[in-house]
Structure formats: C-alpha cells, structure tokens
Amino acid sequence: MRKYRDVAPEGDVPETRTTGLDPDFWYPFARSRDLKPGKTLAVKFAGTEIVLVRPDNGGAPYALEDRCAHRQVPLSMGVVKGEQLQCGYHCWAYDRSGACVSIPYLDRGRTLPNGVRGYGCREAYGFVFVFPGNQELADVTPVPELPTFGDRRYKTRVLDRDIACHYSFMHENLMDMNHQFLHRSLMGRIRAKLLDVREGEDWLEADYSFSRTEGKQSLGERLIIGSGNDDKYADLMTIRTGYPYQTLRYWTDGKREEPPALDLWNAYVPTDRAQHHNHTYGLIMIQKPPIPGVIHLLWPVITLFTEGIFGQDRVIVEAEQRAYETQGADLNNEVFPIIQSLKALLARRGVPIPPADC
Numbered sequence: 435m436r437k438y439r440d441v442a443p444e445g446d447v448p449e450t451r452t453t454g455l456d457p458d459f460w461y462p463f464a465r466s467r468d469l470k471p472g473k474t475l476a477v478k479f480a481g482t483e484i485v486l487v488r489p490d491n492g493g494a495p496y497a498l499e500d501r502c503a504h505r506q507v508p509l510s511m512g513v514v515k516g517e518q519l520q521c522g523y524h525c526w527a528y529d530r531s532g533a534c535v536s537i538p539y540l541d542r543g544r545t546l547p548n549g550v551r552g553y554g555c556r557e558a559y560g561f562v563f564v565f566p567g568n569q570e571l572a573d574v575t576p577v578p579e580l581p582t583f584g585d586r587r588y589k590t591r592v593l594d595r596d597i598a599c600h601y602s603f604m605h606e607n608l609m610d611m612n613h614q615f616l617h618r619s620l621m622g623r624i625r626a627k628l629l630d631v632r633e634g635e636d637w638l639e640a641d642y643s644f645s646r647t648e649g650k651q652s653l654g655e656r657l658i659i660g661s662g663n664d665d666k667y668a669d670l671m672t673i674r675t676g677y678p679y680q681t682l683r684y685w686t687d688g689k690r691e692e693p694p695a696l697d698l699w700n701a702y703v704p705t706d707r708a709q710h711h712n713h714t715y716g717l718i719m720i721q722k723p724p725i726p727g728v729i730h731l732l733w734p735v736i737t738l739f740t741e742g743i744f745g746q747d748r749v750i751v752e753a754e755q756r757a758y759e760t761q762g763a764d765l766n767n768e769v770f771p772i773i774q775s776l777k778a779l780l781a782r783r784g785v786p787i788p789p790a791d792c
C-alpha cells in the first residue's frame with residue numbers, strides 16, 4: 435500500500451474522460467425481474483450490442499452478441515423457443531453458447547455456419563451480470579461479493595437508471611464529499627472532514643466524518659443514517675473505488691467494527707461507444723430499526739429522500755458532461771488530491787476508447 439500523497443499526480447488528469455472502462459469484469463446489465471421467461475432484452479456495453487435471453491422455463495439467462503450471423507439484424511427481435519433463440523427473420527436458431535444449431539430451410543447434411551459470440555452470464559443480487567470482455571477471463575474473475583445483501587438486518591433499495599455522463603464523473607461525484615453544498619435543500623449545511631486516504635494500484639478509499647453547521651436533519655436522512663452528523667464528527671463514512679465498482683459505508687457512531695447503518699454498492703456501465711452515457715446500477719442496503727416491520731412504514735420517506743439526493747447528483751454530473759462536450763476538453767481545475775488520484779486510477783486501469791471511424 436502507498437500513501438496517497440506520494441502518488442497523487444501534480445495537477446489534473448484530463449485523459450480520464452477519454453478512457454474506456456475495462457470490459458474484463460462482471461457488470462450488471464438488467465434487473466432479473468425485467469428479463470421475463472421466454473423473452474429477450476437488448477443491452478449495450480460501450481456500443482457493443484448484447485442480447486440477454488431468458489429460456490421459456492424461466493431458467494438461467496444467457497447473453498449473446500445481438501446480431502444474427504445471417505443478415506446482421508438484432509437477435510433481440512427474435513423468438514425464444516425452449517432454451518434456444520430463433521432469429522425473427524429466417525428463423526436461424528442459436529443455443530446458449532451462440533452456436534447456430536438449426537436453419538429450417540437448409541438441406542440435410544449441409545454444414546451449419548458459425549454462430550455468434552457468447553458472453554459469460556450470471557445472476558446475482560437480483561441483477562443479470564455479463565462479462566463483456568475476454569471470455570477466457572470470465573471464469574477466473576469473481577462476481578463482486580456483497581455480504582450485506584441478503585442479510586436480514588438490512589432492507590435493500592435498487593438503483594437502476596441511465597445517466598448522461600462518462601462513468602468517471604460518477605466516481606468523482608461520490609468520492610468528493612466536499613459537494614454536500616449541492617444537497618443543501620435536502621440535508622441542510624454539512625461540513626465534511628477528510629480523516630484518512632488509502633490507496634493501491636486499482637483501488638482508493640477515503641474516510642470522512644461530518645458535522646452539521648446549519649439547518650436541521652431531514653426525516654429521510656435520519657431514518658437512513660441516524661443522527662450521527664448532529665454530533666460533531668462522531669460518525670464515519672468510507673468511500674471506496676475498487677476498480678471498476680464503488681462502495682460507500684456509513685457508521686453513525688463511527689465504530690467500524692459494528693455493522694454499518696448504510697452499505698452502498700454501485701456499478702456505472704458505459705452504454706454508448708464514446709462512453710458519454712452510463713447505466714448506473716446500485717444496491718443500497720439500509721439497516722432496519724430494531725422494531726420488526728417498521729422499516730416498511732418508513733420506506734416511502736427513505737425512498738423519497740434517496741431519490742432526491744440522486745436526482746440532484748444526476749443533474750450536476752450531466753451538467754459536467756455537457757460542459758466537457760461543449761469545451762471539447764477536460765478543463766477541470768481539480769484541487770482535491772484524492773480526486774486527482776482517483777482520476778489517475780481510472781485512467782491507469784481503463785482501456786482506450788476506439789476512434790469513431792474504426
């Protein structure tokens with residue numbers, strides 16, 4: 435482990451915005467409940483079109499290149515028959531590996547043509563995960579472990595939305611807790627204090643504590659995190675970019691050995707080729723109050739509050755992306771060393787985005 439002060443780059447890291455996300459990881463591409471038995475879903479990773487398929491019997495889904503090997507039309511327009519996917523045009527049929535297994539009008543004995551690319555596909559935490567990169571790495575790359583998910587002490591809220599910005603703006607937004615000013619209408623005025631930063635080759639984490647300087651805590655915030663930040667700097671928040679994912683944990687009383695009051699996991703999946711858009715999937719695990727069932731009564735308030743916060747974040751990161759596109763360059767003047775380090779990490783661990791004309 436290195437001290438971040440030794441590795442924080444001098445000044446800013448503009449190439450972050452033109453760096454693509456490494457495809458050699460498991461990414462969520464849909465909520466399991468949205469991929470119905472006998473149906474397909476068209477999704478994208480950085481411009482690569484992928485079809486998700488759920489067999490008729492509701493069994494394990496699979497993922498293929500979303501184009502028919504015959505005339506290149508999307509297989510997502512096809513028909514699921516048993517385990518197979520039939521193209522909607524001339525009914526070429528594909529199995530879950532992407533092999534073409536039948537062409538109804540082809541003479542017997544003729545060799546079937548090559549099929550399409552298949553992608554590793556797994557289901558976990560209520561999401562359909564796909565491995566969009568080098569398939570030889572799929573089996574040796576773990577799906578992220580989220581021990582709090584499914585823990586009966588927590589209730590989980592799912593984030594699932596398209597956001598018009600490069601994934602790096604998402605990481606920087608969450609990591610930089612100096613942006614509490616943005617949330618002043620929902621949270622009052624809060625001052626963040628940076629306690630510690632730790633950094634490795636492909637991860638970076640920061641500890642913060644908070645103090646309310648003006649206004650009152652809203653009910654939604656209190657229900658999620660308790661009244662920690664009313665006591666000056668008694669709480670503890672750890673935000674981590676563990677490439678390519680991001681997590682946030684919050685301990686109301688600052689005791690890391692206790693289960694956190696809030697445990698958030700996010701993945702920002704680029705959809706278009708230039709990676710100016712991402713689909714954010716997240717899981718917010720919120721510890722239930724001790725009285726059974728009360729969490730369900732409080733849930734609408736919690737939902738309203740988290741939607742409000744994420745809505746404000748969305749407006750601002752999309753504005754950052756628009757500025758980047760209008761200016762044609764990353765002119766940011768980043769003064770917070772952690773964010774410089776984070777930008778460097780994302781640039782270092784990412785991959786080139788291919789030029790538009792190749």
Ligand code: FES
Binds near residue numbers: 502503521526
């Ligand atoms: S285009 Fe798909 S079967 Fe012909």
Ligand SMILES: [Fe+2]
Binds near residue numbers: 607613617743747
């Ligand atoms: Fe925010």
